Amino acid sequence: MQFSFKRFLPHILVLVGFIIASLAYFNPVLQGKAIFQNDIKQYIGMSKQQNDFRAKTGEETYWTNSAFGGMPTYQLGAQYPHNYIKKLDLVLRFLPRPADYLFLYLLSFYILLLVLKVDFKLAAIGALAFGFSTYLIIILGVGHNSKAHAIAYMPLVLSGILLTFQKRYVYGFLLTTVAMGLEIVSNHFQMTYYLLLLVVVLGIVYLIDAVKKKALPHYFKSVGILILAVVLSVGLNATGVMATQEYVKESTRGKSELTINPDGSPKEVTYGLDRDYITQFSYGKLETFNLFIPRFMGGGNFEHLGKDSAIYKKYKSEEGPTYWGQQPIVEAPAYVGAVVLFLFVLGLFLVKGRLKWWLVGGTIMSLLLSYGKNLSFLTDFFIDYVPLYNKFRAVSSIQVILELCVPVLAVFALVRLLNDFGKKEEKLKALKYTTIITAGIAVVFLLFKNSLFSFSGANDGYYIQSYGQDFINTVKEDRKSIFTADTLRTLMLVILASVTVYAFLKGKLKEKWVALTFGVLILFDLVGVDRRYVNNDDFVSVIKVNKPFAMNEADKEILKDKSHFRVFDISNEGLQNRTKASYFHNSLNGYNAAELKRYREVFDFYVAKNNMNVLNMLNTKYIIADTKEGVVSYFNDQANGNAWFVKKLKPVDSANDEILMLDSLDNKNVAIFARKTELLKKEKGKSFELDSLASIILKEAKPNYLKYESSNDNDGFAVFSEIYYGNGWKTFINGEPTTHMRVNYTLRGMDIPKGSHIIEFKFDPDVVKTGSGIALGSSVLLVLLLFGGLFYELKKNTSKSE
Secondary structure (H helix, E strand, C coil): CHHHHHHHHHHHHHHHHHHHHHHHHCHHHHHCEEECCHHHHHHHHHHHHHHHHHHHHCCCCCEECCCCCCEECCCCCCCCCCCHHHHHHHHHCCCCCCHHHHHHHHHHHHHHHHHCCCCHHHHHHHHHHHHCCHHHHHHHHHCCHHHHHHHHHHHHHHHHHHHHHCCCHHHHHHHHHHHHHHHHHCCCHHHHHHHHHHHHHHHHHHHHHHHHHCCHHHHHHHHHHHHHHHHHHHHHCHHHHHHHHHHHCCECCCCCCCCECCCCCECCCCCCCCHHHHCCCCCCCHHHHHHCCCCCCCCCCCEECCCCCHHHHHHCCCEECCCCCCCCCCCCCCCCCHHHHHHHHHHHHHCCCHHHHHHHHHHHHHHHHHCHHHHHHHHHHHHHHCCCHHHCCCHHHHHHHHHHHHHHHHHHHHHHHHCCCCCHHHHHHHHHHHHHHHHHHHHHHHHHHHHHCCCCCCCHHHHHHHHCHHHHHHHHHHHHHHHHHHHHHHHHHHHHHHHHHHHHHCCCCCHHHHHHHHHHHHHHHHHHHHHHHCCHHHEEEHHHHHCCCCCCHHHHHHHCCCCCCEEEECCHHHHHCCCHHHHHCCECCCCCCCCEHHHHHHHHHCHHHCCHHHHHHCCEEEEEEEECCEEEEEECCCCCCCEEEECEEEEECCHHHHHHHCCCCCCCCEEEEECCCHHHHCCCCEECCCCCCCEEEEEEEECCEEEEEEEECCCEEEEEEEECCCCCEEEEECCEEECCEEECCCEEEEEECCEEEEEEEEECCHHHHHHHHHHHHHHHHHHHHHHHHHHHHHHHHHHHHC
8 A cells, every 4th residue: 555655646746736736827716716707707698597597496497598589508508417427527627717627737638648658747847838838728718618628638538549559448448438528528519529630640640550560450449449438428428419419400500591691692501600700710820930939920919018118108008909910809829838849849850650740740730720711722621521620610729739739749859858768969969950940930030020020910900090000100119029029038948948958968967957947947938928818817706707797777677577578788788798688688699609590590680780570570678779878778569579379371482581571571460481391382371360359478488488378269370489499399288299380480380279278388308308318328337337447457467466
């Protein structure tokens, strides 16, 4: 037992160090404060209704009416039965947010390097290089928590894969299953997809290596084991995966039936996101040097420049629009680190074998795909031919793969430098080339910056129009100043790194001091840049984070109305905080990258243009707007209400016709639907007798349940001002199951027989029941395999000892 403790003591101390580092960087959490993250603010607004419902009833609703007229909660933190892998994730994230994600970065990467047989001291340095990479800290600052969550488990998944290829099949299978299960739990399928692309690169490199070594049986055995592990990990997350797969077809990530845009122009029919939307955030080729020089292109959109800046001296402002790249919005540069990149280049010369090639291959793939529309032939190929690639936007974010691969190779440069396998002459030669490349780039930029770069940005036209050419000329002076300062900073760090390696190779510096020096340099380099963008000033009281929105007079007035209706907020505050209305009301606005596609299309065609005919159809009873006296609510007495009988149900030939007719449709008397199948093409529609006494009244409303009472002397057809979603909403008349259909492009409609009836809508998705059963079975199977595998390994080791 004492031997085991000594064996694990260094790792325990490293983990304690990671906890201290995480809490030290985000130290305000120790004072009970929380980081203010704009994306999380919007998420709180979106999810408040379902959270309130859960707190009040103890039940889970998988539908919310608070945003986009109504949508499933699958992408809003829905809690599923038997989701035990999620409970494990919560155990691992025991630190206060966002220190928990930083700790996961460090822990996961440390395990990866240990699996690669790196000494624990160098593994700890590598973990710090990965965890404090600027992009990974920035996404915590702005609230991209699910993205950070997914990135944090990437190294752990790779650890399981590499263990399997090391012929440690049992441990590899178990770790891959758990790690991939945790990866899927993060619910950021874009990051998981990018991880898959890296695994494909790794698999190709290992296949080539297996062919050379005539080890194909082992290769395919490993692949088979890993496939089984991934299948089981999906089973652990079956409910979320199946619900998302079902929902994505109806969301903005699915195929649209429209062939026109809101302005009437032809629209490219796609099975995913629009090409321009996918490539909106494309990394500029020149921005590549941001990885090496933090403010090479000005840093973020706006930087604090201080009182010594040109803009302060002329305009008395300490901030300016310093970014001069091509992307519309940049919070901060994706800085990997001058010291880390120095070691990465050194690793290109010192590291040999398949490890180097899958890391370099992943890095190059990541960088090239991040260029997006700036390398259109490659991006178009992936959009058109690579499965699922067109489901994700912001292609620049694929650089997370680069930010994972670069520190691994950088650490292995240190490993090769410090071991005795290579000749000293070869190491000195590698150092010479590395220094010439890295320092040379910085020197060239310093000497020829005015000749090489214009320091003009894509957004400068706006500032010239608003503030004049002299303003931009002043800003350019500051852009040059911070470019020079950060390039000098990078050059000095490269020189220090180079001198450290040279001193070691000449016997002037001991091995332990080399590791310590690089650890200090990496932390100084990365944390120094990180603190420019995410620091203690970003923390506020927990109350402000948990309750980010305050009621104005318009909200208070609307909340006096206890009926069921929708609100459209077009005030400046509402446009800047698109989920503020969702926090208090059932809103037409929202903030989510995957709302229902048909609703988004109606919104773009009509709601965004304040088309009252469509707003009435959506039961928009109040509109919040700005006036000279402040924000007020306008009562719309023309709103159609919760449900109404129509006189006519009219078919149209296509989705185009259906959405275009909404503009002038007499939607209080006529409902329309598109004929899709040959069976319906001959449908001529229906007419209904309707007298003044016919009524349908909403009696009870919950997020996942609606109850109406209807009275009609004739058979009729009712339209409900609720968003149609066929996968989960079940309908009943007097307790007997029945069906409903989509009408008016995005609403629900139903045939109702004459007489008085109770009509109910219940959101009870079968996918949750089925998925939960699979998740339970998969969890039980994993536990059995875990104990069985550990027993097998223990028995095998005991036999070897004997």
